[in-house]
Amino acid sequence: MTFKAEYIWIDGTAPTAKLRSKTKILADGAELPLWGFDGSSTNQAQGDASDCVLMPVFSCPDPIRGGSDLLVLCEVLNTDMTPHPSNTRAELTEAGQRFASQEPIFGIEQEYTFFDGDRPLGFPVGGFPAPQGGYYCGVGVDEIHGRDVVEAHLDNCLKAGLGISGINAEVMPGQWEFQVGPLPPVEVADQLWIARWLLYRTAEDFGVSATLDPKPVKGDWNGAGAHTNFSTKVMREGPEGYEAIITACESLGEGSKPLDHVKNYGAGIDDRLTGQHETAPWNEYSYGVSDRGASVRIPWQVEKDGKGYIEDRRPNANVDPYVVTRLMVDTCCSALEK
Ligand code: ADP
Ligand code: MN
Ligand code: MN
Ligand code: MN
Ligand code: MN
Numbered sequence: 001m002t003f004k005a006e007y008i009w010i011d012g013t014a015p016t017a018k019l020r021s022k023t024k025i026l027a028d029g030a031e032l033p034l035w036g037f038d039g040s041s042t043n044q045a046q047g048d049a050s051d052c053v054l055m056p057v058f059s060c061p062d063p064i065r066g067g068s069d070l071l072v073l074c075e076v077l078n079t080d081m082t083p084h085p086s087n088t089r090a091e092l093t094e095a096g097q098r099f100a101s102q103e104p105i106f107g108i109e110q111e112y113t114f115f116d117g118d119r120p121l122g123f124p125v126g127g128f129p130a131p132q133g134g135y136y137c138g139v140g141v142d143e144i145h146g147r148d149v150v151e152a153h154l155d156n157c158l159k160a161g162l163g164i165s166g167i168n169a170e171v172m173p174g175q176w177e178f179q180v181g182p183l184p185p186v187e188v189a190d191q192l193w194i195a196r197w198l199l200y201r202t203a204e205d206f207g208v209s210a211t212l213d214p215k216p217v218k219g220d221w222n223g224a225g226a227h228t229n230f231s232t233k234v235m236r237e238g239p240e241g242y243e244a245i246i247t248a249c250e251s252l253g254e255g256s257k258p259l260d261h262v263k264n265y266g267a268g269i270d271d272r273l274t275g276q277h278e279t280a281p282w283n284e285y286s287y288g289v290s291d292r293g294a295s296v297r298i299p300w301q302v303e304k305d306g307k308g309y310i311e312d313r314r315p316n317a318n319v320d321p322y323v324v325t326r327l328m329v330d331t332c333c334s335a336l337e338k
Contacts, residue, residue, distance in 0.1 A: 001028045004069040006062055007035055007054050008197050009076055012043035012086040015267035016212070016318045019197050032056040032072055044076060044086055052084060053077040058190040063159030064201060071160060071197070073190055088322040089189070095326045096185045099333035103233040106188040106325050107165065107181030107309075111224035111317045112199065113216045114146045114174045115209045120216060121145040122173035129173050132222065136171045145174045146208065153202040154178065160198065162191045171222040171277075182229065182309075185329055189321035214316035215271040223272035223279070224317035228324050231309035232336060241307025244336055248310055249287040249296050251335030252328075258285035258295070261331070264323050266316025273314060280313070 008021040020042055024035060039045025039052035054074040062069040076084040083090035096104075114121035122145030123129055135143050150167060157164040157178070165179045180195055181188045196212070203210045215223040234244045252261065262269055262282050273282035280286055280295040287296035287310075289303045295314050302308030315324045 002026060003028060003067070004062070004065055005032060005059075005072045006065075006070065007056070007072050007074055008194065009037070009054055009074045010086065010088075010193065010320075012039075012084075014043065017086065017320065019193070019200065021197065028068070032059060032070075035074075039076075039084075044084060051079055053079060053081070057089070058194070060160045060162065060194065063156040063198070071194055073194055088320050088326075089186070092189060092322040092326040092329075093186055095329050099329050099337075102333050102336060103184075104329050104333060105182040105184055105231055105236075106328075107179055107183075107229040108188055108192055108321060108324075109177055109179045109225070109227040109229070110192060110195065110212075111170055111175060111177045111226065112210050112212055113172070113224055114149065114176070114203065115211055115216075120172065120174035121208055123217075131220065132171050135169060135173050135175075137168050143173070144169055146176065146206075149203050149206045149208060149210075150176050152206070153199050156198045156202055157195050160194065162195055162198075163187070164191075164195060170224075172217065175216075175222065175224060182231070185325040186322075189325055192321045212317040214266055214268050214318055218271075220277075222277045225272065225279075225313065226266070226315040226317050226319045226321070226324070228312045228315050228319075228328065229309050230312065230328050230332065232333065234336065235309060236307055238307040241305075242303070245298060245302065245308070245310055247335050248332040249298065251331050252296060252312070253285040253287070254335075257331055259283075261312075261327050262314055264320075264327060265314050266319035268318070269314070269316050272316055278313075282314070 002025050005024045010017045035054040040047040040050040056072045058073040059070045062071045076087050167178045180192045199210050270282045273279045275281040278292045286294045288294040289298045290300040297311040
């Protein structure tokens with residue numbers, strides 16, 4: 001007998017990479033082999049040297065096909081087995097190992113927007129719905145658009161065994177969020193990429209599309225982010241927890257760090273980080289307790305307990321989770337090491 005392995009990888013589309021996948025039939029019990037693809041069709045190679053290599057790095061049950069079928073996340077390699085330039089996971093793996101003793105973990109809040117053709121789901125043809133206010137965590141057909149898709153996606157993530165920790169309707173109609181984690185850096189990023197693939201794939205069956213566009217509607221409508229929650233063992237457990245939390249917040253504001261981070265937090269970040277709609281301006285770093293207008297928020301409970309985690313509110317919905325987790329681990333764990 002055989003099973004189907006859906007090999008999933010991240011392509012070279014600029015400025016924001018896309019997910020690609022194709023199916024391999026394998027004999028029951030077979031190990032997941034290296035595979036290849038035509039890199040000239042994914043912005044990853046020239047036509048005269050088009051072969052790229054797929055190296056399986058994470059697999060889970062395929063909740064759509066069921067049975068013993070698998071989803072297989074891959075790193076892209078060159079034919080000499082070195083990481084392809086589009087492969088941001090390889091660098092995170094190194095950083096993760098370097099700081100593993102601090103036990104960093106992340107929870108990422110993935111916001112996204114459903115589209116029905118060229119308008120957000122719930123937007124009337126040729127116009128706009130009622131202004132924002134009632135949609136966030138709403139209930140009822142006047143406020144909620146796409147819940148059937150969201151529920152199917154949640155069930156698929158759970159069947160796949162992903163560490164998804166919740167979902168909610170967002171501030172703009174047709175906009176939703178799911179959270180992955182808390183998990184170590186490589187794990188949270190791998191699982192977020194699979195959860196994104198499952199989002200697109202699930203929505204396909206409902207005839208809607210999902211986008212990570214950080215500002216899908218210009219004007220007085222919230223953008224879509226990927227708030228990235230972070231802690232190390234010391235931050236979580238104390239007794240120096242709060243001191244470590246402040247060290248982490250300060251480290252993110254030092255020297256060139258604010259810009260180094262923001263310019264790698266997803267294409268179009270200055271359209272979203274305007275200082276409006278629960279954001280801080282992209283060119284001004286700040287942190288504060290309970291402050292949803294700051295770059296980095298310390299939840300009130302964390303201040304009260306004197307330990308816990310911080311929330312970097314800047315990453316766009318279209319951020320590469322391998323990049324944001326690497327930058328945060330590099331910046332914060334280096335500072336905490338001292
Ligand atoms: P909010 O919408 O209020 O910002 P959410 O509940 O959507 O918050 O997301 C909070 C995220 O923080 C979740 O993904 C959760 O897994 C994560 N989280 C909780 N505790 C920690 C921790 N100690 N370290 C890192 N992430 C954490
Ligand atoms: Mn072919
Ligand atoms: Mn949230
Ligand atoms: Mn949100
Ligand atoms: Mn948040």
